Amino acid sequence: MTESKSAVTPPVGQALNDIVKRVSETRFPLRTDDFADARGAHSALTAELGDYLLPRINSSRTPFLIAVGGSTGAGKSTLVNSLVGRTVSPAGVRRPTTGNPVVIFNPADARFFESEHYLPDLPRSADPESTVPGVVMIADENITAGTAILDCPDIDSISESNRALSRRTLLSADLWLFVTTANRYADAAPWNLLKTAANRSTSVAIVLDRVPPEANREVRHHLSSLLSDAGLANSPIFSVAELELEDGLLPHSAIYPIRSWVAQVGAEGTSLERIRTRTLSGAVAALPARVRDLADYAQSQEQAHAALATSLEQSFRAADARLGEVFSDGRVLHGEVNARWQDFVGTGQLFRGLEPTMARMRDRISAAVTGKHDAATPLHIAILRSAAVSLREQAIAVVDDVNAEWRNTAAGAALIDDQAELRHVADGLEDAVKSAVSAWSDDVNALVRDIGQGKKSKARILSFGVAGVCAVVEYATFWDSEQSAGPEQNSRHGAGVAVNLAETIFGETEAAGIIASVRQRFLDAATGIVRGCRTPFDNALRLSAVPARQAGALRSSGERLEVAL
Incomplete structure (x- = not known):
């Protein structure tokens, strides 16, 4: 069963395509008081439509994307390398370590990750150490065909562009592996994004890294409570103790539960489609409110x-x-x-x-x-x-x-x-x-x-x-x-x-x-x-002319989607 048939009906697809058109026509040429917020909302919505929604409603098959995100120094790249079984993403004491998204995929899925399909405006590179803004593409036979892992930039990077790119990469995925540590899991930055995931019904798994054995039970209990409050009560939590790395990778015993779960999700068609459909449906359902917000910003420009x-x-x-x-x-x-x-x-x-x-x-x-x-x-x-x-x-x-x-x-x-x-x-x-x-x-x-x-x-x-x-x-x-x-x-x-x-x-x-x-x-x-x-x-x-009636056109497209849903 294809995504478009299972998650998006023809009226919904038509309404989505209309939203894409209206959003692409929206301009914010004037630096109003809300200009920065307007540009941010427009950029984020444009990216999500192009990076996530359109590929899934207009294509019969897209790889299942698992994004690994988290705070600076949480151990994202180490986790990614350990899941893959070799060093594919730079990890170390330098902060921020990951400046560009690193996409690891099976060679059979290479076509999807060509520039016209995924993150189309970003240059491609095969060098994980590259400092040129872009996306790093790494083909690896160890990744199950039909599944890809995305190593995202730090969500709390000192670089604003890194933070924006991290959010964009996360929102392009079907499933988040969110990495945090025992002493930073309650920070504000992760929870702002996790609440976004809850609002759009994105499936999330938490990797709690560097957990002292004596604190494991207490930390997991508190984290579960926070997840429940955020609307993510069903999110699994994986604990990884503070361990010596082996050739830069986590020991097999530490990574096995996470690797097995990822492999199971990717291998079981029913489970994968359920997660994919849930995330897609949630993202679509969240669109009307986001389009209304963008319309308010557009109206501010018109006024x-x-x-x-x-x-x-x-x-x-x-x-x-x-x-x-x-x-x-x-x-x-x-x-x-x-x-x-x-x-x-x-x-x-x-x-x-x-x-x-x-x-x-x-x-x-x-x-x-x-x-x-x-x-x-x-x-x-x-x-x-x-x-x-x-x-x-x-x-x-x-x-x-x-x-x-x-x-x-x-x-x-x-x-x-x-x-x-x-x-x-x-x-x-x-x-x-x-x-x-x-x-x-x-x-x-x-x-x-x-x-x-x-x-x-x-x-x-x-x-x-x-x-x-x-x-x-x-x-x-x-x-x-x-x-x-x-x-x-x-x-x-x-x-x-x-x-x-x-x-x-x-x-x-x-x-x-x-x-x-x-x-x-x-x-x-x-x-x-x-x-x-x-x-x-x-x-x-x-x-600095503002397109005529752009706010009204946006609102109409959002209302059309609401009716279709």
């Missing part, structure tokens, strides 16, 4: 990515809104611009004793701006400089805002730390701002000259001068009475004068349209500059 995208969108929407305020409330007209404006219209002389009628005001302004000295160019330069400074400040501000928002999350902070271009505006911002402001100024000049070709405004534009009219329009652009939040009185007054003067030149209706059009052109250019600062953030989100 983190969505939160970053939302905060980015909100920051740039707020930046767009700020542009409308900054370039309409008169703040661009403060400082040097205001001083140049007063010089331009001759504020100190023009308004002293000025009669209150608007007609007289326009006449005096006209006389002032057509005077002998050129006050339009300094005003024009001051306006462009102030607008450029404000635009640059807004670009820097939105980048700072996104940084502040993203740094409130682990995922966002990691992206910023990894990508320097997210921490500040691009080096080309200064040139881009100058180019945009200059192009806008050229548009204003072209617009005024174009309007000056018509009969209606030509004479007035010529009487004021194109440069002067451009300066008036530019000045009026940065103050909108409907959006102003209350700038200083002189800025309001100056902008109002500029608007009145524009009305004198173009007519009230056309002046309003020209100023609104020029303001919108500037805002469009400013928006383009500020939104350009978003590109690095969009690229970061694109490169």
Whole structure:
């Protein structure tokens, strides 16, 4: 009877294959708070599916794998060598002794242990002393055909990769021979793994090594109690006394009970299939809960990515809104611009004793701006400089805002730390701002000259001068009475004068349209500059994109398996 027929029905097999697909598609690109746990759970589940479950549900025959695991220095390799009858796995005082899994199998089973079937991502080696990460393959006629022994790395190794590889090797097996010692059997590390074995119904046998004869009964009794509490009450316990090794191997009398039991399990088809089926069924039954856990991690990724995208969108929407305020409330007209404006219209002389009628005001302004000295160019330069400074400040501000928002999350902070271009505006911002402001100024000049070709405004534009009219329009652009939040009185007054003067030149209706059009052109250019600062953030989100609805797909696949079971 094959494993797939005895332990896995077709609906279960189909559900398992769907889980494999969904797990393989799941990604964890963001370093969220639970990132390490998520990656660990994903790696462990991926490995178990590929190393253990798939070979058994998609193949009619796989060797019966017996994994020998345990803590550092417990005597795993010595036990393996003794079971095989020769030294196949390094043993000694160096810790950790076993860095790579060592697989000992009958030559007849060599095909199963080719890279496409077993631990497929690990390089193969035939050298037990190899320090290159991989799996050591040793064919030995002393191993019963259809059975293989796996010597696992230390479960409590100082090397994190060794610990992960040990767990992976154990979870690829049908049966565990768990080796511990009389003074370390209650350590936490072994029991964390033994509880995993109990949760997935993996068959386990305990080898209690180096047991003083006088303590054997007491230690075995306590260990039995712990096994019962962990859900492993039926696990056999083998005691091995502290003995002198013979050519590096345990004496035949010490190893005989364990060797006989292993041989019996491998030889008796009914016993072997019972253990194999129990472990496989338990591993399958444990999958839905593990898939749900992975789905929770996947959802955390989805939520983190969505939160970053939302905060980015909100920051740039707020930046767009700020542009409308900054370039309409008169703040661009403060400082040097205001001083140049007063010089331009001759504020100190023009308004002293000025009669209150608007007609007289326009006449005096006209006389002032057509005077002998050129006050339009300094005003024009001051306006462009102030607008450029404000635009640059807004670009820097939105980048700072996104940084502040993203740094409130682990995922966002990691992206910023990894990508320097997210921490500040691009080096080309200064040139881009100058180019945009200059192009806008050229548009204003072209617009005024174009309007000056018509009969209606030509004479007035010529009487004021194109440069002067451009300066008036530019000045009026940065103050909108409907959006102003209350700038200083002189800025309001100056902008109002500029608007009145524009009305004198173009007519009230056309002046309003020209100023609104020029303001919108500037805002469009400013928006383009500020939104350009978003590109690095969009690229970061694109490169760290989380597959759509991966959490839901995982949950659905887990539920499908539950129904099939």
